Amino acid sequence: MQKRRVDVAIIGAGTAGMGAYRAARKHTDNLVLIEGGHYGTTCARVGCMPSKLLIAAADSAHCMEQGSVFGVHPGGVRIDGKAVMDRVRSERDRFVGFVLETISEMPESHRLGGHARFIDDHRLVVEEQAEVIADRIVVATGARPNIPGLLKEAKDRLVVNDDLFEWNELPASVAVFGPGVIGLELGQALSRLGVRVRLFGVGGSLGPIRDERIREYALETFSREFPLDPDANVKAVKRTDEGVAITFVEKTKGNVTETFDYVLAATGRKANVDHLDIQNTELELDERGSPLFNRYTLQCGDSHIFIAGDANNDTPLLHEAADEGRIAGDNAGRYPDVRAGLRRTPLAVVFTDPQIATVGLTIDQVDERCRGCFSVGEVSFEDQGRSRVIARNKGLLRVYGEQGSGQFLGAEMFGPAAEHISHLLAWSAQRRMTVSEMLDMPFYHPVIEEGVRTALRALNRNLNIGPEVITRCMDCGPGG
Structure with missing residues (x-):
């Protein structure tokens, strides 16, 4: 040797x-x-x-x-x-x-x-x-992908994301297990490409979302496109001549069995x-x-x-x-001269439509750090000007700030252009900016980022720093 x-x-x-x-x-x-x-x-x-x-x-x-x-x-x-x-x-x-x-x-x-x-x-x-x-x-x-034992009963029709990209053709149907980042992204993509998709989860979580208001909004939105149960009760998975038969409890029908061509395990790594x-x-x-x-x-x-x-x-x-x-x-x-390196502000994006983004501290971490002394600002993109113009007006942004200091601590978003907006918010968090300082930055009209300003203004008011928020403020332009 x-x-x-x-x-x-x-x-x-x-x-x-x-x-x-x-x-x-x-x-x-x-x-x-x-x-x-x-x-x-x-x-x-x-x-x-x-x-x-x-x-x-x-x-x-x-x-x-x-x-x-x-x-x-x-x-x-x-x-x-x-x-x-x-x-x-x-x-x-x-x-x-x-x-x-x-x-x-x-x-x-x-x-x-x-x-x-x-x-x-x-x-x-x-x-x-x-x-x-x-x-x-x-x-x-x-x-590597982690596969629960139950899913192994799908046998040769069990795939993970590593396998999916080797498909020569799109199948007619796929059961996706795991509504995390991989499951949501691939599940929605397959659905929009004409594949019949049903997504099963355990425990109720949805992607990286921790803010309950955003989780509920996102779940309702995704469920309009394809069946999604984030806390499914799956009774059996069985390989059959027709594919993979999955028996699960449907809330209004009781036990239901559906057959799919494949099972995609997106159950973590x-x-x-x-x-x-x-x-x-x-x-x-x-x-x-x-x-x-x-x-x-x-x-x-x-x-x-x-x-x-x-x-x-x-x-x-x-x-x-x-x-x-x-x-x-x-x-x-x-070594042995070991030094701490720069760990950047947490930033994660899920490329669904609408996109999901998490920035900085989660709402639970904010609560723990501030001992309850924090405030939240929120904006819906349903009436936001630019979002309506391009018909991408589904979404919700929630921003978190510390009472007293007014420091911006984090945000969660389910909405349009989240991959871009989350970077602006992450940079602000890493620079330890206050909400007031962020509001001093320029906002063009009409852009989706104006929704960020609306959320920050609401947050500043809730922190008892900024003025009352003016509904449909014309200084911002229509829909600003």
Whole structure:
């Protein structure tokens, strides 16, 4: 067995792993990047990019169907499922190609293929072909879909998002389990592309939404497009000759059985740490067998081991994985001089229609921090000027501020242009702006962002800082 001694070993070549590699290489050229699967990040290969490609096709179909709102009547809309999936895969492969180009530019001596396992705190064995002895180690092994046992009864008709993008054609029907980010995005996209969809959840949650007012509004809106039960009582899942028969309790009909071509499991993801033999180290593990770590340094305890990206199950988003990889790699490279890195204001976007966005602290976190001394501002987009002009006037934005200081703390939104509005709000939160300072910023007319001003004005009034809110203020323009 080949033996190799390095300063830094990085396990996993995804977004976090590559970020760690680049950061660690600034400190040493004696390092290795170990990858046990395909090169190409989760985002590029089976996550952000292919899902957005499918959503783009669905949005196009939906816009054509909604043309009559404007007096525009297109001919019958025909969805070519094969063409849809051909474009999804073609563009997906292009994005993956960019990642592969980056990998290929790394020195070959820095790359090692195979699954790594810990022998002890400093030694890794890679596929029984190499032993790597590392002074410092970064674990960046990502995550994989988590599939409940009940769904496995769908057998060969059970798919996860990794599989969906390999479809050559769109099926007639799909049962989606899990109304989280993946389930909502893919479920709505498939529905708008002509697939019969029913979405099942457990516990009542809906995406990342924590504000009950927004959750109720979003649930009502989605339910107009396809059946969605966020707290479903599913009795059985069974593979049949016709597909997959699902028996569930329908509120008005009792037990109902429907058959679908496929079951899509969007039931969360599990950190890839359970096959690392991490128990062979001296690290302190939590009840799931994952190492305890400091989210500002990514250091596991006071050890030489760091964990970044989806592997630590902290904030499984690409921009967070990139930040964590950079922090972990830098600290592994400079160890034992470990430093806290910049953790940005929390920001998450769900690319449904309307979009969902969460910024800064959740309403529960605001309540905890302020001990109840906070206020909320709200705006509905149903009468907001620009939103009505473009017939995208479904939505609700709620913003949170601290009483006394007037500081803006966070927001949740279900509405148009949330992907853009959430960035403005996140920047404001990271700059620790007060609501009054945010209101001093320019707002053009007519734009959707004027709805943000309306919500902030309501919040400032509720904080006992601003004046009474004037209904239909003409200073803002009609519908401002």
